[in-house]
Amino acid sequence: MLEINGLKVAVAGKVILEDINLVINDGEAHVLFGPNGSGKSTLLGAISGFARYQILDGEIIFKDVDITHKPVHERALLGIGLMFQRPPTIKGLPMEDMIRICGQGREVPKELPERLNFAKFMHREVNHGFSGGELKRSELLQLMAQDPDLVLLDEPESGVDVENIALIGESINQLLDRDGLNDNALCPRRKRELRRKSGLVITHTGHILNYVNPDVGHVLFDGRLSCMGNPRELFGCIQKIGYGECVRCSQTCS
Amino acid sequence: MSDKKVLPQFFKKESPKRAYMDSLQVLDILDRNRLVQTGIDFAGVDRSGTFMQMDDSVVHCGVQQPGVEVMSTEEAVSRYDWLMDYYWRTVSPETDEYTAYAHEHSRHGYFIRALPGVKSTQPVQASLYIAENGFAQAVHNIIIVEEGAELNIITGCASGHAVRTGMHLGISEFYVKKNAKLTFTMIHNWGEDMYVHPRSGMIVEEGGAFLSNFVCMHPVQELKMNPLTRLVGPGALVRSHSILVAQPGVKMDVGSRVYLEAPNTRAEIIARALTTGGDIINRGHLRGDAPGVKAHLECHGLILSKEGIIHAIPELEARVAGAEMSHEAAVGKIAPEEIEYLMARGLSEEEATSTIVRGFLNVQMEGLPAELQAEIDRAVKQSQDSIM
Numbered sequence: 206m207l208e209i210n211g212l213k214v215a216v217a218g219k220v221i222l223e224d225i226n227l228v229i230n231d232g233e234a235h236v237l238f239g240p241n242g243s244g245k246s247t248l249l250g251a252i253s254g255f256a257r258y259q260i261l262d263g264e265i266i267f268k269d270v271d272i273t274h275k276p277v278h279e280r281a282l283l284g285i286g287l288m289f290q291r292p293p294t295i296k297g298l299p300m301e302d303m304i305r306i307c308g309q310g311r312e313v314p315k316e317l318p319e320r321l322n323f324a325k326f327m328h329r330e331v332n333h334g335f336s337g338g339e340l341k342r343s344e345l346l347q348l349m350a351q352d353p354d355l356v357l358l359d360e361p362e363s364g365v366d367v368e369n370i371a372l373i374g375e376s377i378n379q380l381l382d383r384d385g386l387n388d389n390a391l392c393p394r395r396k397r398e399l400r401r402k403s404g405l406v407i408t409h410t411g412h413i414l415n416y417v418n419p420d421v422g423h424v425l426f427d428g429r430l431s432c433m434g435n436p437r438e439l440f441g442c443i444q445k446i447g448y449g450e451c452v453r454c455s456q457t458c459s
Numbered sequence: 460m461s462d463k464k465v466l467p468q469f470f471k472k473e474s475p476k477r478a479y480m481d482s483l484q485v486l487d488i489l490d491r492n493r494l495v496q497t498g499i500d501f502a503g504v505d506r507s508g509t510f511m512q513m514d515d516s517v518v519h520c521g522v523q524q525p526g527v528e529v530m531s532t533e534e535a536v537s538r539y540d541w542l543m544d545y546y547w548r549t550v551s552p553e554t555d556e557y558t559a560y561a562h563e564h565s566r567h568g569y570f571i572r573a574l575p576g577v578k579s580t581q582p583v584q585a586s587l588y589i590a591e592n593g594f595a596q597a598v599h600n601i602i603i604v605e606e607g608a609e610l611n612i613i614t615g616c617a618s619g620h621a622v623r624t625g626m627h628l629g630i631s632e633f634y635v636k637k638n639a640k641l642t643f644t645m646i647h648n649w650g651e652d653m654y655v656h657p658r659s660g661m662i663v664e665e666g667g668a669f670l671s672n673f674v675c676m677h678p679v680q681e682l683k684m685n686p687l688t689r690l691v692g693p694g695a696l697v698r699s700h701s702i703l704v705a706q707p708g709v710k711m712d713v714g715s716r717v718y719l720e721a722p723n724t725r726a727e728i729i730a731r732a733l734t735t736g737g738d739i740i741n742r743g744h745l746r747g748d749a750p751g752v753k754a755h756l757e758c759h760g761l762i763l764s765k766e767g768i769i770h771a772i773p774e775l776e777a778r779v780a781g782a783e784m785s786h787e788a789a790v791g792k793i794a795p796e797e798i799e800y801l802m803a804r805g806l807s808e809e810e811a812t813s814t815i816v817r818g819f820l821n822v823q824m825e826g827l828p829a830e831l832q833a834e835i836d837r838a839v840k841q842s843q844d845s846i847m
């Protein structure tokens with residue numbers, strides 16, 4: 206689905222990411238850990254194609270297409286979707302219009318807003334005055350309407366209360382084709398084979414691990430993907446000994 | 460603004476007499492095309508009354524609802540001797556060259572009045588139209604909403620397709636009496652070489668409400684207006700919404716002033732100014748004279764081209780303790796983050812830009828009949844198509 210080779214990214218002339226190599230196969234969900242300012246959002250922004258992220262070196266291949274220098278909307282139409290960490294407000298644009306835009310011409314299921322407990326926000330201006338948790342649901346709703354093949358989630362659960370976190374977790378599972386986990390008609394292996402959607406999810410809290418069962422974890426440290434492994438083990442390690450030690454440990458161990 | 464002042468004296472003082480029409484449906488199709496964008500309903504069936512003046516002539520006038528009066532101000536003066544008390548009370552003839560000229564030369568203008576307690580079921584429409592090229596049209600309008608009455612008025616001001624240049628001078632004096640309500644919507648559709656100088660004053664008494672909507676999205680050489688609303692009775696309210704779009708060559712100097720003279724009066728002024736190359740000065744002045752007043756001023760400007768200026772001048776003047784007044788002004792280009800946000804959802808850069816512009820101009824105007832809101836939405840869409 207996604208292949209990144211030797212990517213080097215600068216913001217305002219300052220190199221933020223260096224030598225990023227990453228492969229996400231069809232149906233795989235990856236999580237990305239890393240301290241504040243390590244460059245996680247920068248990576249998602251570079252994959253999305255935002256102008257402020259200058260690509261100095263390397264390439265981004267999506268569905269066998271070199272998208273390294275493609276405009277943002279072409280990537281979106283190819284099937285990349287991003288949940289923003291800090292989405293802007295679009296004054297005067299009602300949420301319902303935005304959801305229609307996200308649908309990219311496809312019919313958006315009518316019950317979607319209701320399912321995200323967001324029906325009463327559909328007449329509000331996009332993100333205008335939304336609380337932190339409401340912003341997350343706004344973003345998720347937009348993404349569900351967009352239904353991308355590669356789902357990029359930038360801290361989907363930060364600032365979300367305990368009741369809504371389950372809702373968010375379930376929605377992410379659905380986005381990633383991982384719902385129906387309790388459907389026993391199919392064996393787990395078969396289910397995995399049928400999955401099409403891939404994802405890259407940034408998390409600090411790790412709560413999302415309780416809902417989504419990701420396949421691979423990465424740690425971004427100082428602008429480099431410094432280690433890779435089982436998401437839960439990595440998270441446990443980070444919790445116990447911190448990012449720095451964790452990265453050092455995995456470097457010596459592996 | 461302009462290097463030299465263009466005065467009314469530069470234009471024709473006389474215009475040919477226009478024949479009276481029993482219905483606006485006999486209007487020339489070319490004139491109708493100019494007027495339709497100002498929300499005028501030619502059949503007039505969904506209107507409580509209609510007034511239309513072409514150059515110096517009243518060409519149509521009619522009322523459909525008892526208790527609502529619609530006529531030329533000249534006729535009204537001959538009918539009501541008390542009306543002179545309402546003349547030049549809110550605007551002084553000495554204000555400038557334009558008011559002085561109007562004082563000397565104005566012909567007609569509309570007189571619209573709702574008798575005490577009468578609520579207009581449908582809007583009254585008034586149209587001031589310039590058909591004669593090079594003519595300076597000067598009118599004096601008076602609206603009186605008597606105690607407890609309600610009026611919803613739509614005015615369309617436009618110049619004809621054959622009018623290359625000309626001037627419009629409109630003195631407007633509105634009186635909203637105790638517990639009365641006036642919703643006033645004005646849509647301008649001038650030509651590129653038109654000079655437009657409305658001078659307006661409003662007085663709102665105790666518990667009265669004045670809701671004003673103003674839309675000018677078509678080219679005009681020069682538009683200068685800065686109406687003053689005085690809230691003279693406790694609890695009086697004014698809400699003013701305007702949408703201004705300036706194409707290259709357009710010069711607009713448009714403002715809104717409110718004096719909150721009585722306790723617990725409220726004012727809200729909201730303006731959206733957008734330039735695709737023209738210059739807009741957007742003024743706002745709130746003055747709080749009494750305790751417990753509440754007022755907010757909001758001016759947002761958007762610059763869509765290399766040329767073009769938006770100059771927002773918000774002013775707050777509190778003269779007593781306990782006046783709660785605020786303003787919010789933001790002028791700039793579209794933020795790239797907003798464009799990229801929409802692009803990340805699949806819109807091209809152009810589509811994203813026009814979506815943001817549409818949102819920017821999407822000011823919900825109060826008290827508008829749905830069809831007029833649709834008209835404004837369509838006008839926004841149209842002006843957008845022409846500027847994108």
Ligand SMILES: Nc1ncnc2c1ncn2[C@@H]1O[C@H](COP(=O)(O)OP(=O)(O)OP(=O)(O)O)[C@@H](O)[C@H]1O
Pocket residue numbers: 216217219221239240241242243244245246247248290
């Ligand atoms: N315009 C800019 N000029 C200079 N530095 C910038 C600019 N924009 C971003 N940066 C820096 O790039 C670095 C990476 O930022 P990024 O948003 O990718 O971090 P992050 O890993 O997502 O952090 P967080 O966990 O806090 O969200 C930060 O140190 C940030 O300050």
Ligand SMILES: [Mg+2]
Pocket residue numbers: 245246247290359
């Ligand atoms: Mg981040």
